[in-house]
Amino acid sequence: WETPPGELYQDILYQQAEQIAKITINRPEVRNAFRPQTVRELIDAFRRAHLDPRVGVIILTGAGDLAFCSGGDQRIRGDEGYRDEAGVEHLNVLELQRQIRTLPKPVVAMVAGYAIGGGHVLHLICDLTIAADNARFGQTGPRVGSFDGGFGAGLMARTVGLKKAKEIWFLCRQYDAQEALSMGLVNTVVPLRELESVTIDWCRQMNRLSPTALRVLKASFNAETDGLAGIQELAGNATALFYTTAEGQEGRDAFLEKRDPDFGKFPRRP
């Protein structure tokens, strides 16, 4: 893995190899719990990977073998949210969730150890999850006075079914990697020592496929649930593809050449 020069992050690592970006939450002393700064840095790193044409697939992981992420850092939880350096309290992880869900490249959660609370929702929102055999999954919200009624509830129910999703939230149990696999919460379980090599292998397989097909498919999986925003995402891909056609370019050219467009030469396909 290479770290791009000018690395500015404190709470995360941003690394790249081949056409893969790896984003690591790097707070192992708190099981990779996030604070507002962590979330801010993650948003910046995902934006960077999104915009970098050399990146085809993104891995999200946690430092060390003990945890992927344990959710919001309870030590700096104030009465209205998680306190930043300026004393302002946030729940800005929701913006990060939307970003991971909509950015047009596959995001793979590589999970060793605990994916708990808001950290569990982060793996859920990733497109694929590869779990080490020591991974443990669960929500704690009702125990610590919190909940995620957005993707944390709705996407969970779509992923594991309504009864199981309610069990996960209402009982706050932990599930091991095999249980997570059997309920469709993860894609595969591998020995801890093979976690990174298998994840890279899956990323390489996706990087050999059509980036446009993967991009439109990712938007397609969101379209039904996301209403007009989902249609916007899908339709944006149609617009981008239309721009590459002679018909789309005729409109641009006619405007720049100060003439009427000649769309008559383009077929009206059945």
Ligand code: 2NE
């Ligand atoms: C993650 C888990 C199950 C790990 O247990 P274990 O036994 O392996 O470790 P331990 O001893 O509990 O934790 C090690 C150190 O990490 C800190 C602990 O306090 C401990 O610190 P020291 O005693 O060594 O000083 N730590 C762990 N998780 C932390 C956290 N989230 N914030 C701050 N410090 C943390 C176990 O640690 C656990 O259950 N952690 C809490 C999980 C949790 O409840 N997370 C918050 C859920 S709410 C949420 O994430 C959220 C939301 O619902 C809505 C919006 C945004 C966020």
